[in-house]
Amino acid sequence: MRQVIRKWFWAWEFDKEEQWLNDMAAQGKALLSARYATYEFEDSQPGEYAIRLEMLENSPDSQEGQQYIEFVESTGAEFVGKVMKWVYFRKKKELGDFELHGDNATRIKHLKGIMALLLPLGVMNFFIGIYNLCIGIGLNSAINVLCSVLSFAVTVLLVRGLKRLNDKKIRLEKDAQLFE
Amino acid sequence: MGTINGALTEAVYYILLSLLQPMHGYGIMQNVEKLSGGRLRLAAGTLYGAISTMQEKGWIFALSADGDSRKKEYMITDTGREVLRAEYRRLKELVENGRAVLEEDAK
Known part of the structure; x- marks a missing residue:
């Protein structure tokens, strides 16, 4: 079952936003798409997915942005949405840890x-x-x-x-x- | 281009070690985790940034000709090998100096 939730986060609250999306995933609601203040979730196993988001240097639609998204996807993650320069990924936890910024x-x-x-x-x-x-x-x-x-x-x-x-x-x- | 100015990050050191053989991004992540006994897990963004910068510096190069970065493999260059060996010597010196001082301290 799909569920749409409208919720607003300021740009500086990205860690809070990520935490909320991971809390949802832990409850069996995996992020399926993200738009302006609108998140769509689908049913999943509780804790099946880890969610990460980040702001790119370039637009997600630019060549550099696309290359980066493809690279992250090559590590087993799924690209699920973009809002301006922000991109959202999810990865099944069984495929290993999921971090975008490790250092x-x-x-x-x-x-x-x-x-x-x-x-x-x-x-x-x-x-x-x-x-x-x-x-x-x-x-x-x-x-x-x-x-x-x-x-x-x-x-x-x-x-x-x-x-x-x-x-x-x-x-x-x-x-x-x-x-x- | 290609000269070493200081200590490499752990991630860069392990990526260079991995790329003595051709490897794609996900392969590098798995190999680094294996080489470090599971201790070091590279974050996707960190790996991407390191790969881009090392390509710019001429330490590694991309093997595949097509533009699909999902299949792109990378390999170390001769400059990269020099950088890696220089770092290995630096790390060895750190360990040897540490051992000498700590053994003295333990007496």
Whole structure:
């Protein structure tokens, strides 16, 4: 039986998202496809699959992206979905461990990639907020002031997300001084 | 190109050891696990990144001509062999120095 669940995760919550998908798999609901905030599951043996997701450097549709997906599939995993630059895989546990990032260097690189995508969005929202605030005050326009408040709210959200990713990156970098 | 600047990662060392024979991606993963007695399990993304970088550096090359990376086999180059032997000497030196100091310490 198939089941569709709509659920939203922010980009910096990818580990929480992965954990949720693995919890579902542990209950016998294996991820079948993933789209924007929409996950489709199919019945499986409880704990039959391990789920992994990651953000690629390139689009999953690019040649580099396709080569990478083919490579991961060659290791026994199934490609089950993509959302922008994010890709979702599942692998039967009986085929062995399933990890995409096994060492600190690749984990740090992955985090930096996500941060590089979110940082410009945060900066952009901040300046749009300032711009709208100035216009709103200058022209006494409530709409512009409201837009600036929204932009500042998004900026705060992104800054909090970036801080969470950065804290994680710092922890990994400390580890990387001692271990691979 | 191809010179060694420092210690290789464990993954790279074992991948180079594996590629003394032609092997595809999944074969490398299985071989590394076997060589390390089950201790080292390569993550797919880590292996892919290492293979790409080692190809760029000319330490390994892809054997198959077709574009299907599921069937692509890789093998070590002469430069790769030099890098591997240099790392082997470095690791041997680490172990020998460690043994000398620790044996002295145990007395």
